Amino acid sequence: MPRRRNLLFGLALAATATLALSGCASGGGDAGGDDAPAGEDYGLIEAGTLTVCSDIPYKPFEFEDPNSETGYSGFDIDLLGAVAEKLDLELAVQDVGFDALQSGTILAAGQCDVGASAMTITEERQANIDFADSYYDSLQSLLVRADSGIKSIEDLDGKTVGVQQGTTGEAYTKENATGAEVVSYPSDGELWPALQAGNIDAILQDQPVNIEHEKADSAYKIVEEYDTDESYGWAFAKGERAELIEAVNEALQELRDDGTYQEIYDSYFAAE
Template sequence: MSVRSARKPWKPLTAAFASAALVTTLVACSSTKSSGGSGTDVELVSSGKLKTCTHLPYAPFQFRKGKEIVGFDVDLVDLIAKDLDVTQEIVDTPFEGIQSGEDLNASKCDLAAAGMTITPVRDKNLDFSNSYFEATQALLVKKGKGYDALSDLKGKKLGVQQATTGEEYAKKHAKGAKTVQFEDLGLLLTAVKTGQVDAGINDNGVLYDYVKKNPDTEVTAEFDTGEKYGVGVRTGNDALRKQINKSLKKAKADGRYDKIYKKWFGKEPTR
């Protein structure tokens, strides 16, 4: 792995503040590259770091545990960072900026790993790696409420997380329900648990993880949406996208992917 900085030529400045201006110019023009496991230069936002945009909390994919940020996605991106001989640094940012591609375009991060479903709309905003996880939408309710389908929620409040596939599914299929939007998953889950809403819709992986720790809630339905998660990169960043695919393929082949999957979901993935 090689890391180097490229600087543009400069001309001497005669103003009194020339020295400060020169430092600013050099910092702004610097870039870092890592050869990585693909043998192709991968441009990184910061030297020695692989910056990951995500939106917390989204357990078990990424969430805070004490002073650390841990999770399934975190462990997978650590494998990519290791192949690039750098360290992962997580940037917590609103999901809208992730799925729109704005954070990647603004060099806020190198990649986005946020339990993010590959969709045609998102695919126009950023480029995705090969899929690394299969998901579907599910319904979370307070135990014993008897809401077993979206049709049971007519006239009721259905919590959704903004800018997610769950929100889109609810808009299309929860006829007669009043959708209540929440900025993040944590607020949505709390709203279901405390009765602010009658039910919540989100990805099955995070809801099943929640009910394990909150037995007064339950998942009563799943909806076959056939979703697949992908790691996002800035449009056109083929070198990093190919490196991600290579790292994920290697991890699946040598058993590390299965080990990480079992760590966070209690079982190995079905093939």
């Protein structure tokens, strides 16, 4: 009997060792192994997907496109799509309000991984959100009816100027449009129709967006541009996404180096 017990005990030990070795080889347990979903190290909201929040429409940076896989296109969307591809991730887009995005509220709440909405990098915003490297340099501009008689910002005294809430265009208008009534709108989706309806006399906002309106309707024109030394950046929750920001910056640089960035840029801005 003792001999049989020793034999059974030995077989049990061998079986235990085999199972332990099998577990190590398969990468099970807390170690994770090499079969983790793409993007897991970035702390993404959904593994394998880069979720983007953007204020839409803001053509040419973001606008609805039923022919796109995400339902949206634009310089921001296409460029981030190329970044996601570099990182072996899918791209998903959510339409949100700009003010909540630029304040960092939506990012802090974990609604999305990155904010991409033609957002200027400013010291004030950097107090609440982190930015990746800048990807676009922009100007502000003044759009009016061609027959309005308005030729510059000095002619806005007594006029009503529309701006987008929470933007650098709003800040610039309040500082420089002396005597004008400044009316803030949630997005360009309300701003542009207000000008067409005659509810405001002018729009002061990012030059590329006003260029799109100028192209769409010859009754309107840009009469003045303002060099405000603005650069756009993609936004992230403050202090929470260092690895993702680093990966996005590396991918963006690769896109610049291989010519993809320039191709996407030219598809939207070559005419400028």
